[in-house]
Amino acid sequence: MAQKNTTQISEFLLHGFSSQPEVQRVLFLLFLSIYLLSLFGNMTIILLIRCDMQLRQTPMYFFLSCLAVADMGFATTIIPKTLRNVLSHKKTITYSGCLTQIFFYIYFGNVESYMLSSMAFDRYVAICHPMYYSSLMSHKRCLHMATMSWTIPTIHSLLYTILMARLEFCNPGEIHHFICDINPVLEVTCSDTRVINLIVMTEGLVDILGPFVLIIISYAFIFYSIMKIPSAIGKRKAFSTCGSHISVVVLFYGGISWVYFKPHAKNPGLQDTVATVMYTMVIPMLNPFIYTLRNSEMKAALRRVMRQHFH
Structure with missing residues (x-):
């Protein structure tokens, strides 16, 4: 057995x-494009909601602006460091940088999860209890829900970061992944990981699910209420208010399911790498475009803002 240096x-x-220069250049351009589109799309969502009075006063779009902030944070946690390493001969991350990436990776991922949950509750109230919507989704309640969505992940992320910081690692610390995620980092530790594995399988599972x-x-x-609507037009209108959110939920939790809920391999393969790229880079880029292209209110607001500023 090789000697372990702790x-x-x-x-x-x-x-x-890949370490091939041609592939690295293609990946650099691809990831840079994804990052710029992610920043542009999510910043557009935030500014559009901020500039349009109708959207700014609607709870759904208040949560959407929070989701856009989380998407930008999520992409910024992963992509800039990845861009640097793609073109570097020695692809490294400092010990403190790895712990920092773990913290913000978990944090923004959880914020996004809680925001999607808040948006689903908003749609539930709007469709199932429209007469009480104004009182149930008051500005004060929306602020409370958003505050919880930003606060609870802080505790969750801090717990795992502290636990990871207490571990000792074997030299050389080669992580078979392009980011510092919990499972790949645990593969290079020389410490007992039973406690943290137990927490991942209990608290972590509850936090995600x-x-x-x-x-x-x-x-x-929502679907039960929609099916009781007598007219086909009414059903289509109700479904249309949920279409964008459902698309984002499927993409987000589909990525999570592939990365975390399939049998864990010691060395992630190409499929795991592609799934992580989709989950950490592509989805934050796609979210604003899904909401803009599939949502008639967002498109109408975009036209209003453009008329105000360019005419």
Whole structure:
């Protein structure tokens, strides 16, 4: 058995993409384009909601602006470091940088999950209890829901970051992934991981599945209410108010399911790398375009804002 050096290491080596120069250049341009589109799309969503009075006063779009902030944070946590490493001969991340990435990776991912849950509850109230919508989704309640969505993930992320910081790592610290995620980092530790694995399988599972279960329950009531609408036009209108959100939920939790809920391999393969790219980079880029292209209110607001500023 190889001797394990548990001296505190200063950096990790990241493996995840091809080392061929031609492939690296293509990946750099691809990831840079994704990042710029993500920033542009989500910033457009935020400014559009901020500039349009009708959207700004609607709870759904208040949560959407929070989701856009989380998407930008999520992409910024992952892509800039990935861009640097794609073109670097030695693909490394410092020990402190790895812990920082773990914290914000978990944090923004959880914020997005809680925001999607809040948006599902908003749709539930709007469709199932329209007469009480104004009182149930008051500005004060929306602020409370948003505050919880930003606060609870802080505790969750801090817990895992502290636990990871207490571990000792073997030299060389080669992580078979392009980011610092919990499972790949745990593969290079020389410490006992039973406690953190137990927390991942209990608290972590509840934290991921909790918001998703709330979304499923909300849409179960929503679909039941929609099916009771007598007219086909009324049903289509009700479904259209949920279409964009459902698309985002499917993409987001589909990525999570592939990355975290399939049997865990010691060295992630190409499919795992592609799934992580989709989950951490592509989805934050697609979300604003889904809401803009599939949502008639967003398109109408965009036209109003453009008329105000360019005519």
